[in-house]
Amino acid sequence: MSESLIVPTMAEMLAQGKQPEVLFWVGCAGSFDDRAKKITKAFVRILNRANVSFAVLGTEESCTGDPAKRAGNEFLFQMQAMMNIEVLNAYEAKKIVTACPHCFNTLKNEYPELGGKYEVVHHTEFLKSLLDDGRLTIEGGQFKGKRITFHDPCYLGRANNVYEAPRDLILKLDAELVEMKRSKANGLCCGAGGAQMFKDAEPGNKEINIERTEDALETKPEIIAAGCPFCNTMMTDGIKNKEKEADVKVMDIAELIANAQDL
Amino acid sequence: MDYLDNILFAILLGIGFGYFYSNVKKIIRNINLGGTIDRKDNAKQRWKNMAMIALGQSKMVKRPIAGSLHIVVYLGFIIINIELLEIIIDGLFGTHRIFAFLGSAYDVLIASFEILALLVLVAVFAFWIRRNIIKLKRFSSTDLNGSPKKDANYILYFEVVLMTLFLLMNASDLHLQNIPGGFSHFIKAGSFPISQFIEPLFNGMSNELVMLLTEIFWWLHITGILIFMNYLYFSKHLHIILAFPNTFFANLNPQGQFDNLESVTKEVKMMMDPNADPFAAVPVNETEAPIKFGASDVLDLNWVQLLNAYTCTECGRCTSSCPANITGKKLSPRKIMMDTRDRLEEVGRNIDANKGIFVPDNKSLLNDYITPEELWACTSCNACVEECPVSISPLSIIIDMRRYLVMEQSAAPMPINAMMSNIENNGAPWQYNQQDRLNWKNE
Ligand code: SF4
C-alpha cells in the first residue's frame, strides 16, 4: 500500500494560483469514520494514479446538513448549506465529486436553490468517466470471476437514478455480478437513511440492515459491494450479525478498483 | 305518446349528476384548503406522465398479475361508459339503440363491450379471491380493518352487478329482436357473442314479460351506474378520476430532492448577514400570522399532498415495499395517506357544519391520527414513492410532520438532538473536531 497520499487542499491550490479539475467532497463519514476513511483513501489512491488534479476542502469542509434536513431541522440544514456554499463559491468550485450519496444528493439537488450551483458527480460516475476517457485502466486481477452483489444506496439509486455506473465498474473487474431479488429501483434501504444512522430503530421485529443483509446473502456472494459509507457500515454489521465475516466482505466500489490495481 | 318514462329518467339523471357535482365541489374545496405549491412548470413532461402513468397504467404492470387484471377492469370501465352515452340518449328521447345506424361498426362495438364485460367479471372474481381467500399480506394488514376493507369488496360486488345487468339487458333485448316478424321497437341491431348464451333463459316467457324484464334491467343498470358514480366520493375508488390530475401534478424533481423551506431561508439569511441590525431586522407585521414550520395538521400541508390523499387507492404497494413496515415497525405509508384523507374529511365536515369556517376541534393529524413513532421510523428511502402506481408521495407528508416536531416542538428523539448539536458545534454529526477533518491523510 502506498503510504504517501497526495491530497492538496483548495487553500493550497489557491495559494499556487491553481484551480483543480475537481473538488473532492470527503463528507463526515469519509473524514471521521474509521471504516469510511479507508474508502476515502482508496479513492484518493485512484485519483493519484490517474493523475487527476483534485483538491479537498480539508478543515474548511463541514457537514452538508443532510442528516439535519432528513430529521426535519430545516434551520440547521440551511445554515450548514449557506456556510458551505460561501466557502465553495469563494473557491469558485465548478465540479464536485463525492463518495457519499447523501452529500451527493444534497449538493446536487438542494444547494442550487440556495445559491450553490455545481456539477456534482458520485465517485462511481467519476471513476466510470475516467475509464471511458482512457485515463484509468483496470484489470480484474484478484476479483476475476468472484461473485459480487451490489447494494443500491437509496440516495444514489432511487433518489437520483444512478444505477449503471457502479455496475459497469464491477463488470470491468471481470467479476460475476449477481443481483439481489430487490435491486435498482426496487432496492431495499440499508436502514441508515433519513437520519436513522444516528438513532435507535423504532420497535419492530427485525433491524432493517439484517433484512437487507439476508437479501444479499441469498445471492451467495463473496463480496457485497456498496457505494455509500453508511450502507457499508450497515451491511458490515449485518454480516457480523450473521457471523459471515469470514466468507463475505463488504467493500466500496472504490476499494474494489484500488485493490484490483494493487494501489 | 307517454313521456312519463323520459321525465322520470331526466329526474334520475339530474339527481345523480347533481349530487355528484356537489361532492366534486366539496373535494375541490377541501383540496384547496392546502397551501400553495407550484406544479405548473414543464407542462409537456406533465402531460406525458399523465398519459403514461394514469392512462397507460405504466406503473401498474410492475406487478404483472394485479397489473393485467387491473387493465382489464379499467378498459372495461372506460369502454362500457361509451355505452352509457347511448343509454342516456335513449333514455332522454325514448329512442332505442340510437347508434344502431352505425351498422357493422355498431356490431363490433357491442360485441367488444360484451367480451369486456365477461373479462371484467373474470378479473373481478380473481381480485376478490386475492383479497378474501388468498389474503395477500398487503390486503390483510391492520390499516385496512373496518370500512376500507368493506369498501374494496363493495366495489367488486358493484362491478359484478353492473356487468351482469348489462349482459342480461342485451340477452333479453336479443330475445325480442329474434321474434319472427319483429316485436315493438326491438330492431335487429348489434352482435352478442356473450349474451347469446344467456338468451335461452327467456325461452318460454311471454314477449310482454321479456319486454318488462328488459326495461327493468335497463333501469337497474343506469341506476346502478349513477349510484356507483356517487359512491366514488366515499371510496378509495375516487382514484379512477383523481389519478389523472394527481399524476399530472406529481413531483418532477429527483426523488431525493426535498424542498427548501423559503420561510427558513429568509431567517437564515438574516441571521448570517453580518451587516444586519439585529433590532431592525425583525419586521413588525401584526396582521401577518406567525409562520408555522412544518405540518401538524392537514391545513399545513400543500394542496398536492391533499390531492394525493384523496387519490390514494389503498393498494398498499407502498407499505409492502417500506423497509420500516417490512421489519415490523408501526410506520405504514398507506396509513399516512389514509389518515390524511380521514382528517381532511373531518375538517371538511367541520367547515360544512360551521357555515364555511373551520372551528378548531382540538384535534390534529399529528397525534390524533399519526404518531411520532410512525414518523421517526421512516428512512426517507423513497421506496413508497417509487412504488405508488399513481405517483403519490407519502414521504413528503412524513418529512413535513417531522419538521413540525423538530422546529416547532423540539420533540426529536434524544440521539437526534445530539446529532444536531454536533453538527451545530463541530460541523459533523459526531463529536469530532472540525480541525481534525484531514487527519485521515496521514493516518
Ligand atoms: S420513504 Fe419512509 S415511508 Fe416511504 S418506504 Fe421509505 S421508510 Fe417507508
Ligand code: SF4
Ligand atoms: S399511496 Fe400509492 S401505493 Fe400507497 S396505498 Fe396509496 S395508491 Fe397505493
